[in-house]
Structure formats: C-alpha cells, structure tokens
Amino acid sequence: MKKPLDYSLYLVTDQHCLSKNFANNLEKAVEQAILGGVKIVQLREKTANSRTFFDQAERILAICRQHNVPLLINDRMDIALAVGADGVHLGQSDLPADVARQLLGDDKIIGVSARTVTQAQKAKQDGADYLGIGAVFGTTTKDDAKVIDLATIKQINQAVDLPIILIGGINNQNLSMLKENIDKNQLKISGFAVVSAILQQDDIYQASKNLLLKIST
Incomplete structure (x- = not known):
C-alpha cells in the first residue's frame, strides 16, 4: 500500500519559461525549487525527442531521489518505465490509467487530468491516485488550457474521493484569493501545481518558499 x-x-516543469538565472539548467532550477519546499515534481517535455527526454529524466530523477521527492513523468509511459520514475501524469488523450497501472504496477503514482465528473469518475475507476484539475486561471504555459469554474471543481470534489491538485495560472498574487474561494465553497483540495510562478522567477528557492507559506497558512 502506497504511503x-x-x-x-507541486512543480510542473517547463524549461522554456526558465528565468535568465537558470537558462538551460533545469536541474539546478528543480533542485532550488525542492530546497524551497516543492513536494512533488512532474517532468513535462512536449517538444524534446525521446533520447533528450530520457537523459533529462535521468538527471532530474537523481536530484529528486537525493531529496526524497517523487518524480512523475508527463504523458510518456516509456520514459517513466525506462528511468524508473515514481509514476506518471496522464492527460485525456494519453494511455488510460488502467493500462498505465498494469504496466507500472501498484506501487507507482498515477495522476490524471480531468475537467468533468465523468472523466474524474473514470480515472478513479481505472486506478488513478490523484486528479489534476484546471486551468483555474488563464495560463501561458499550456496553449489548450481552458479555464474551469469552481462549481465544476465542487461537483468533482463531491463525486470522487481522490486528492485534487489545482493547476493553471496559479501564482503568488492570486493564490490567497483562490484559497479563500476554496474555503468559501468548502472544497477539499490537496495541492497546487505551478509552473512559471516558480520557474520564471529569478530566485526560485524564495519563490517556492513563499508559495508554500501561503499554501500552509
């Protein structure tokens, strides 16, 4: 049984939005984010070829292992299996979660992006460990991300008993307002996934620390 x-x-990587302080050094950026308080890392590479992605995943995994932080691979089951990552995060156009579970085994983490109650229920049925729900705000790091309203998140919350991670445009400026709306709507949210609010900052360590402080209070 998984702990x-x-x-x-929750950090989702995008090396194209790294600040000049970390240009072409995703490994250093991820380590600074972990030192600042990031609890879980998802490696997302939409444009890299398989060998580049594999090499990057091995380097990031070594850093995550050193700091005892789980590494998930976005979309690519083959990369997750090849490097021995802690799991995968799957979109609606990727392999179904039940197939991923058969390939990865029971001890790995599987997250699924969901925007509707039906998608969330299917993910739960297929053995997902958590749901990624978003975008809660407009975002520049994912071109096809459509904003989801809190009413839909509440419906998913009530229909499916899985940890929910909110994603999409979350930053240090809007996090407090988002948390207020979560409390007002009595939502049970397990975490917040961010990209540019950490990676685009000149001081990634401090940016991560500030976000975690807001999440924890």
Missing part, C-alpha cells in the same frame, strides 16, 4: 503523498506544492 499518503504530500501534494501541497
């Missing part, structure tokens, strides 16, 4: 995970501050 409960801390999803509170």
Whole structure:
C-alpha cells in the first residue's frame, strides 16, 4: 500500500519559461525549487525527442531521489518505465490509467487530468491516485488550457474521493484569493501545481518558499 503523498506544492516543469538565472539548467532550477519546499515534481517535455527526454529524466530523477521527492513523468509511459520514475501524469488523450497501472504496477503514482465528473469518475475507476484539475486561471504555459469554474471543481470534489491538485495560472498574487474561494465553497483540495510562478522567477528557492507559506497558512 502506497504511503499518503504530500501534494501541497507541486512543480510542473517547463524549461522554456526558465528565468535568465537558470537558462538551460533545469536541474539546478528543480533542485532550488525542492530546497524551497516543492513536494512533488512532474517532468513535462512536449517538444524534446525521446533520447533528450530520457537523459533529462535521468538527471532530474537523481536530484529528486537525493531529496526524497517523487518524480512523475508527463504523458510518456516509456520514459517513466525506462528511468524508473515514481509514476506518471496522464492527460485525456494519453494511455488510460488502467493500462498505465498494469504496466507500472501498484506501487507507482498515477495522476490524471480531468475537467468533468465523468472523466474524474473514470480515472478513479481505472486506478488513478490523484486528479489534476484546471486551468483555474488563464495560463501561458499550456496553449489548450481552458479555464474551469469552481462549481465544476465542487461537483468533482463531491463525486470522487481522490486528492485534487489545482493547476493553471496559479501564482503568488492570486493564490490567497483562490484559497479563500476554496474555503468559501468548502472544497477539499490537496495541492497546487505551478509552473512559471516558480520557474520564471529569478530566485526560485524564495519563490517556492513563499508559495508554500501561503499554501500552509
């Protein structure tokens, strides 16, 4: 049985939005984010070829292992298996979660992006460990991300008993408002996934620390 995970501050990588302080050095950026309080890392590479992605995943995994932080691979089951990552995060156009579970085994983490109650229920039925729900705000890091309203998140919350991670445009400026709306709507949210709010900052360590402080209070 897997131990409960801390999803509170969840980093999704995008090396194209790294600040000049970390240009072409995703490994250093990820390590600074972990030192600042990131609890789980998802490696996302939409444009890299398989060999580049594999090499990057091996380097990032070594850093995550050193700091005892789980590494998930976005979309690519083959890369996750090849490097021995802690799991995968799957979109609606990727392999179904039940197939991923057969390939990865029971001890790996599987997250699924969901925008509807039906998608969330299917993910639960297929053996997902958590749901990624978004975008909660407009975002520049994912071109096809459509904003989801809190009413839909509440419906998913009530229909499916899985940890929910919110993603999409979350930053240090809007996090407090988002948390207020979560409390007002009595939503059970396990974590917040961020990209540019950490990676685009000149001081990634401090940016991560500030976000975690807001999440924890």
